[in-house]
Amino acid sequence: MSDTVAAIEMTGVHKWYGAFHVLKQIDLTVKRGERIVICGPSGSGKSTLIRCINRLEQHQRGTIKVNGIELTSDVKRIDQVHAEVGMVFQQFNLFPHLTILENCTLAPIWVRKLAKARAQELAMLYLERVHVADQAHKFPGQLSSGQQQRVAIARALCMTPKIMLFDEPTSSLDPEMIKEVLDVMIDLAGEGMTMVCVTHEMGFARTVADRVIFMDEGQIVEQNAPEEFFSRPQHPRTKEFLSQILSR
Amino acid sequence: MSAPAFVREAYQIASPPPVLSAGVVGWIRANLFSSPANALLTLLCLYVIWRTVPPLIEWAFFDAVWGSQGRDACLANGAGACWAFIDAKFGQIIYGRYTLAERWRVDLVFVISVLSLGPLFVERMPGRRYLAAFALLVYPVICYLLLSGGHFGLPAVESPLWGGMTLTLVVATVTMTAALPLGILLALGRRSQMPVIRIFSVMFIEMWRGVPLITILFMASVMLPLFLPAGVNFDKLVRVLIGMSLFASAYMAEVVRGGLQAIPRGQYEAASALGFGFWRATALIILPQALRLVIPGIVNNYISLFKDTTLVLVVGLVDFLGVIQLNFSDAKWSTPQTSLTGYVFAAAVFWVICFSMSRYSMRVERRLNEGTRRA
Numbered sequence: 001m002s003d004t005v006a007a008i009e010m011t012g013v014h015k016w017y018g019a020f021h022v023l024k025q026i027d028l029t030v031k032r033g034e035r036i037v038i039c040g041p042s043g044s045g046k047s048t049l050i051r052c053i054n055r056l057e058q059h060q061r062g063t064i065k066v067n068g069i070e071l072t073s074d075v076k077r078i079d080q081v082h083a084e085v086g087m088v089f090q091q092f093n094l095f096p097h098l099t100i101l102e103n104c105t106l107a108p109i110w111v112r113k114l115a116k117a118r119a120q121e122l123a124m125l126y127l128e129r130v131h132v133a134d135q136a137h138k139f140p141g142q143l144s145s146g147q148q149q150r151v152a153i154a155r156a157l158c159m160t161p162k163i164m165l166f167d168e169p170t171s172s173l174d175p176e177m178i179k180e181v182l183d184v185m186i187d188l189a190g191e192g193m194t195m196v197c198v199t200h201e202m203g204f205a206r207t208v209a210d211r212v213i214f215m216d217e218g219q220i221v222e223q224n225a226p227e228e229f230f231s232r233p234q235h236p237r238t239k240e241f242l243s244q245i246l247s248r
Numbered sequence: 249m250s251a252p253a254f255v256r257e258a259y260q261i262a263s264p265p266p267v268l269s270a271g272v273v274g275w276i277r278a279n280l281f282s283s284p285a286n287a288l289l290t291l292l293c294l295y296v297i298w299r300t301v302p303p304l305i306e307w308a309f310f311d312a313v314w315g316s317q318g319r320d321a322c323l324a325n326g327a328g329a330c331w332a333f334i335d336a337k338f339g340q341i342i343y344g345r346y347t348l349a350e351r352w353r354v355d356l357v358f359v360i361s362v363l364s365l366g367p368l369f370v371e372r373m374p375g376r377r378y379l380a381a382f383a384l385l386v387y388p389v390i391c392y393l394l395l396s397g398g399h400f401g402l403p404a405v406e407s408p409l410w411g412g413m414t415l416t417l418v419v420a421t422v423t424m425t426a427a428l429p430l431g432i433l434l435a436l437g438r439r440s441q442m443p444v445i446r447i448f449s450v451m452f453i454e455m456w457r458g459v460p461l462i463t464i465l466f467m468a469s470v471m472l473p474l475f476l477p478a479g480v481n482f483d484k485l486v487r488v489l490i491g492m493s494l495f496a497s498a499y500m501a502e503v504v505r506g507g508l509q510a511i512p513r514g515q516y517e518a519a520s521a522l523g524f525g526f527w528r529a530t531a532l533i534i535l536p537q538a539l540r541l542v543i544p545g546i547v548n549n550y551i552s553l554f555k556d557t558t559l560v561l562v563v564g565l566v567d568f569l570g571v572i573q574l575n576f577s578d579a580k581w582s583t584p585q586t587s588l589t590g591y592v593f594a595a596a597v598f599w600v601i602c603f604s605m606s607r608y609s610m611r612v613e614r615r616l617n618e619g620t621r622r623a
Binding site: 075083085086087093107111112155159 | 514
């Protein structure tokens with residue numbers, strides 16, 4: 001894959017839920033290694049947008065290309081995209097009937113066809129990196145929310161994705177655990193991973209993001225480098241949103 | 249007025265809870281005589297127990313007539329349970345009318361069953377997976393060949409001769425084994441996005457659930473042959489087995505669907521985001537969780553299914569209960585205690601089997617739930 005191919009390329013993307021127009025004319029290009037933070041009020045379509053990138057939702061108009069692969073209803077291509085894109089959810093979505101280690105090895109063994117020993121080696125490596133290796137043989141229900149979310153990140157990394165999507169990864173964490181998850185994400189950003197994060201952690205956006213995107217009513221209202229975005233927001237809706245969120 | 253400032257100097261250390269009631273007397277007072285109404289109920293229960301349990305024990309054990317005493321003893325005034333009847337008919341109760349000289353084959357099947365199925369119930373059995381494959385693929389074939397015969401120099405024993413406990417266990421195992429996978433497929437079908445599959449599943453489930461089992465058994469044994477082309481005729485037992493399996497699978501499907509519905513959408517999404525297709529996600533992630541949730545429902549179905557096997561009597565298959573009932577009309581054993589003894593015996597055997605299933609399922613549940621509580 002040449003470096004000139006964008007990691008994610010969305011052109012003229014529209015999506016409806018029934019009659020409700022959730023995404024309106026989304027044009028977004030994410031370069032390889034770029035780190036994007038998407039923010040906006042609830043219901044603005046930011047989650048739907050990143051869920052379209054790995055086809056958890058289908059868009060109805062426009063094109064989405066991930067690493068040059070266009071997303072159509074062709075199942076084979078969607079599988080290819082799933083292999084390139086890792087996702088971390090707000091609710092962790094760990095598999096509660098499997099141990100932490102099994103959570104991390106299940107997909108590498110069954111989808112990537114790695115040998116069990118190799119998959120476990122890889123899983124332990126990533127669990128080490130998110131500092132939960134000592135919990136490997138426990139079940140998700142026995143871990144704190146912060147640990148669970150770090151496991152979820154490790155689980156996604158075990159598939160060695162080229163792009164990571166984060167859908168409000170810290171929104172359902174206890175306040176004392178937000179930092180440990182953000183630290184792992186900052187580490188990841190430092191290694192040059194392409195990241196798209198839906199989050200309201202503005203401190204994280206400032207330190208990590210190359211670009212901040214503000215969405216409202218299903219469209220991109222403003223995007224800019226974090227410095228500019230936070231110090232000189234242009235659109236009145238952005239100003240209003242930032243004044244609300246920063247005055248907390 | 250502002251609140252007075254407070255800073256804790258030392259954390260309190262956790263202490264044991266206060267003792268509410270101590271010893272046996274405390275327990276009795278708290279649980280049996282906590283109020284006048286409770287005391288009255290306790291006394292009433294004690295009275296009922298005193299009036300029923302000792303006579304029952306007397307009837308079943310002290311006054312009972314045992315095997316060696318023979319039939320005449322059962323005629324004596326004040327005789328209790330006529331166990332001699334059960335003893336005399338024991339062969340029939342187990343084997344039905346299975347050819348006498350070939351009964352060893354049933355015994356052999358029983359031994360094979362214990363050896364190949366028994367280890368499956370032992371957790372942490374090495375190579376359990378291969379044993380399960382053997383039990384699912386090879387074991388039924390061996391059992392079928394042994395029981396029906398007609399191959400390898402074994403004389404054929406037609407299925408109308410099968411009966412007693414043997415028949416009951418054959419019907420129960422076959423229907424239980426067939427009902428679960430079929431039920432899972434139907435449950436998945438009912439939740440499918442594809443209209444054809446969904447409609448078919450819904451119709452299938454509603455049709456079989458809406459019809460009494462007896463009707464299905466009659467259909468299988470009497471009506472079905474009328475619809476089949478002339479010359480095509482297959483064994484009545486096979487028809488009954490198919491009918492009962494499909495009936496049970498419709499019930500099973502709804503139980504499994506309950507489990508599927510309890511799995512949050514996030515599990516499907518996480519599976520899909522990791523690159524799992526529908527079948528793999530279902531087999532590795534969704535079903536293991538869903539089935540675990542509905543173990544009580546599945547076992548409930550199994551227990552009622554096991555008892556329903558007695559209904560095969562209506563189409564002329566003589567199962568465990570059927571053999572006992574049939575022998576009530578044996579003039580040699582017509583004593584005042586015969587039928588009561590027979591029914592008590594049948595009830596006790598059914599109860600032991602069903603209760604074992606229930607206890608085993610509780611153990612499985614407890615083991616599976618260790619550490620897997622949902623966060």
